[in-house]
Amino acid sequence: MPVDIDIAKVAHLARIDLSDEELAQYGEQLSVILEYAERVSALPTDGVEPTSHPLPATNAFRPDVVTSSLTNEEALAMAPEAEDGYFRVPRILGEP
Amino acid sequence: MPEWEAVIGIETHVELQTNSKMFCGCAVAFGEAPNTNTCPVCLALPGAIPVPNEEAIEGIVKIGTALDSTINKDSLFYRKNYFYPDLPKNYQISQYTFPVCEFGKLEIVVDGEPFVVGITRVHMEEDTGKSRHVGEDGRIHDASHSLLDFNRSGVPLVEIVTEPDIRTAEQARAYGAELQRIVRTLGVSDARLEEGSMRFDANVSVRRGPDAEFGTRTETKNVNSLRSLQRAITFEIDRQTRVLEEGGEIIQETRHWNEDKGVTISMRIKEESEDYRYFQEPDMLPLEIDEAWQQRVKAEQPELPAQKRARYVGLGTDAHTAELLADDPALGGLFDQAVQAGANAKQAGIWITQEVVAYLRREEKSLVETALSAAHVAELSEMVSAGDLSSTASKDVLNAVLAGDGTPREIAEAKDLIQISDSGFLEAEVDAVIADNTDAFEKLAGGDMKMIGFFVGQVMKRTGGKADPRLVSEMVRNKAQG
Amino acid sequence: MTDLADLSIVEAGRQLRSGDVTAVDLWEAAATRIAYTEPHLHAFLTVDREGALATAKVVDAAFRAGEDAGPLQGIPIALKDNMCTKGLATTASSRMLEGWVPPYDGTAVANLRNAGAVLVGKTNLDEFAMGSSTENSAFGTSRNPWDVDRVPGGSSGGSAGSVAVGSSMGAFGSDTGGSIRQPAALCGVVGMKPTYGLVSRYGLIAFASSLDQIGPFARSVEDAALLLEGVAGHDIHDATSYRGEYPTLTDGLEKGVKGLRVGIVKELMVDAIDSEIRAATRAMADKLSDAGADVVEVSLPSSEYALSAYYLIAPAECSANLARLDGVRYGNRVPADTTDEMMAKTRAAGFGPEVTRRILLGTYALSAGYYDAFYGQAQRVRTLVRQDFATAYEQTDVLISPTTPTTAFEIGAKTDDPIAMYYSDVCTIPSNLAGDPSISVPVGVDTRGLPIGFQIMAPALGESMLFRVAAEVERLAEFSARPSLAVSKETV
Ligand SMILES: [Zn+2]
Secondary structure (H helix, E strand, O other), X not given: OOOOOOHHHHHHHOOOOOOHXXXXXXXXXXXXXXXXXXXXXXXOOOOOXXXXXXXXXXXXXXXXXXXXXXOHHHHHHOOOOEEOOEEEEEEOOOOO | OOOEEEEEEEEEEEEOOOOEOOOOOOEOOOOOOOOXXXXXXXXXXXXXXXXXXXXXXXXXXXXXXXXXXXXXXXXXXXXXXXXXXXXXXXXXXXXXXXXXXXXXXXEEEEOOEEEEEEXXXXXXXXXXXXXXXXXXXXXXXXXXXXXXXXXXOOOEEEEEEEOOOEOOHXXXXXXXXXXXXXXXXXXXXXXOOOOOOEEEXXXXXXXXXXXXXXXXXXXXXXXXXXXXXXXXXXXXXXXXHHHHHOOOOOOOOEEEEEOOOOEEEEOOOOOOOOOOOOEEOOOOXXXXXXXXXXXXXXXXXXXXXXXXXXXXHHHOOOXXXXXXXXXXXHHHHHHXXXXXXXXXXXXXXXXXXXXXXXXXXXXXXXXXHOOOOXXXXXXXXXXXXXXXXXXXXXXXXXXXXXXXXXXXXXXXXXXXOOOEOXXXXXXXXXXXXXXXXXHHHHHHHOOOOOHHHHHHHHHHHHOOOOEOHHHHHHHHHHHHOO | OXXXXXXXXXXXXXXXXXXXXXXXXXXXXXXXXXXXXXHHHOOEEEEOHHHHHHHHHHHHHHHHOOOOOOOOOOOEEEEEOOEOEOOEOOOOOOHHHXXXXXXXXXXXXXXXXXXXXXXXXXXXXXXXXXXXXXXXXXXXXXXXXXXXXXXXXXXXXHHHHHHHHOOXXXXXXXXXXXXXXXXXXXXXXXXXXXXXXXXXXXXXXXXXXOOOOEEEEEOOHHHHXXXXXXXXXXXXXXXXXXXXOOXXXXXXXXXXXXXXXXXXXXXHOOOOOOHXXXXXXXXXXXXXXXXXXXEEEEXXXXXXXXXXXXXXXXXXXXXXXXXXXXXXXXXXXXXXXXXXXXXXXXXXXXXXXXXXXXXXXXXXXXXXXOOHHXXXXXXXXXXXXHHHHHHHHHHOOEEEEEOOOOOOOEOOOOOOOXXXXXHHHOXXXXXXXXXXXXEXXXXXXXXXXXXXXXXXXXXXXXXXXXXXXXXXXHHHHOOOOOOHHHHOHHHO
16 A cells, blocks of 8 residues: 655655655655555564664763864864854744 | 633753763853864764763753652653754754653742642753854844854753643742752752753743633743743733733744843744654663662752751741842851851841841952851851840941951951940949939939930940940849839 | 785785785785776775875884784775765765865774774765665766676675775775675675674764664675774764673684584575575585584574665664754755755755655654654564574574675666665665674675675674684685686786
């Protein structure tokens, strides 16, 4: 059964600006892949704990010690646009 | 119809003052040049991954313990996915199910009435960078472009969420103030609202009486003082009530508190159903805060503000003085040491919260910059109790001690303020004055008690103001009554 | 006389220490090999000639001073271009990062520098390690050295090809679902994925964080073990880095397989696997049996769902991992009026189709209302896969299977069929889901003369056993064929 996807919403969530043709094409491909991936639902998993991590360990910490940071020049050397020691971006619409 | 009632819940973000950031070794510092405390991790460079700061976890366990929460033994980090330029990874490492702390409570007192606010959860996350909007008046919508500083990116942040238990703006303010005191007492944050190291978001709705369903709520942000928390909530309650009275509808939205205009303003964001696509952070292992850890934090917990206030009242201070002392660690410390050294608690509390505070304010100094010690306060207290110093003179002496002129006794002696409380000597003086003023004495003996003042004044004159007036007054009264 | 570029790391190390060769000699041999193979192979995105020569000179001085940092000192090594190298462009084969120069070294890279390795350059991959052919590289497809019309496999195709032709003596890649073992199999070299957590991921551009693992390519099992030894170890910069005692890697190489219990995985010997590959796998199983191993058939019943689970888990994690590529702080930017538009346009222009597909897939699989059916269910399947392995290891020491369902396929053969491409990893994915170590060793060629890989799997931290069996497989296979591109050098 093909999976129904609101591909425009997904592309917006992922912040990828796609044309209508691209959206249609990706929508179709995703539907096929998801149909295949959906096979996982055939496996009975009642009472099975999910594995999100292959290592059965806890509490990997870092001591609260200050280490050296990048200089302002190093940080901004990579920036597409910078101004007065800041990263510069076009105007921001709205808050998160 | 029943009266309108507000339903309020507060979300508080507290930046922890650890040495280094939550997931990297960059320094946690305020007010430095932009983008000077960043590294591959907190700039989210490709390939960089986070490792949690143990001290930050210790900090949240302290907060959760002080808020009487259940500390979950097993706790998980999640990724909260949303795109925003001040969030370098475009996901925030936060918690979702299994936060570090749940089911806490905080008791506050408003107008002498105790009131319990339920704490839903306390969870660990990281702060974002800061954006500055350039052009016009710095407002986001009119800006031509924005500038980003990632020094704050990745600073450890604890979010404390209350149940919708709060009913008035005053309670909300009292909650905020008490939470701030606790966090400061624990030493995990300076909790400065104006600098943003403590931030409140207020969820407010109104309804027709305590039995009605909850109304639609708004979330008010950008509240950066306790006073504006109260004002913003008051405004929002009034606004919502008015809208509903007029038959309007409350829209679920985020609103911005405008301090200058004293109003909340809609951010005009269409509330798309937020889809944060939370999933367990694969770069991190689960947290395990075992019984031993929890017990150690509990054992090491400092005296909380409420405990301290109760203790001060028990020592004899009034409630207001107790609150002032408990609110200021330096003054409270001085008070504790002074009492320990033998000072009268009531007396010491008043000196410290009145004379000392007034001096510090006048001289724009902090306590450590003065010469005053707990031993001085104790000495001063003993001198007053022994009758060596009048309570009026004690204030002058205290100010001189603060200014570094010497110990209380040295100053009192130098200023010739030591009272004469030798009863033999004083009795002779009293007798001499009576002998010189027989008419006046007769009036007194006849019941005109106003004349006591005259005799005391005469003795003070004869002794150059150094007689203990209490003692003299008592002697005159005794003599008059035969 | 053997060309220096064809020496094993072990042999080169001997000659460096005897003074017969210098690190500069080895680098120059690699550089010569690069010069005549690269026009056909395109294994490298960047060759760091100056850096390599400078390091080689420093290393030679160290040797003369009697300083020895171990078996990798002076050895020319290539790195997949998703491993961050300070001062040297690192692109992950994406337009998004074209020209990006990291200000830091990843931990594995730093370990290699400390070990005195001569880092020759950065190798091609499928964009952000997503693919099985390197066809998804934004900077051109790498070729298979055995047949340049075919793919080298992927995503670490450049590293595999480089080691196969001798333009490096060893190389590193990353393996999320088979991205080391599959190209190793297709290029006829040894490729190994360590236990999750054995090699720090700090500085590895993340694809799927709970699956990614750095591992070596080599022309021999012993070399692979030495390479792994050079990068493995606990790292404070990686919270998922293993903190216990590390397995020894080379001490079992001579022990053989007598008395070992070897399980051949039933589900990976089905019709969908090329018959020649199955035959080669069966033949090697028989040889192991003859060598004294107890070979039994075992079942991993959930493994047929592993691929499906993988294609939900990996895209979900990648959708978040790649969110940081937004044109704000580094990388390329498409200008726009607002930041939101800038991000969306930058990402549309910067990501190729396969990466876009997987980000969309993962975003969808995590979104509200679908999480449990897709991502949640996939994580539970992952638990079942792990349980299957645990059960299998109750009666075996190692498991064996083919590495890939086919040998190297022609360029373009699968580009229009994502699922057919994804199937390339069907044999390798279960080990990633389990977090277990696994290795591919070349055991022969098919009728077209293309190499066949043989996969050995061991339980977590079972590297010692894994290398021990792999060394025996290597001896039994007597695989000595070299790719045409490496042997036809005189004619080029
Ligand atoms: Zn940092």
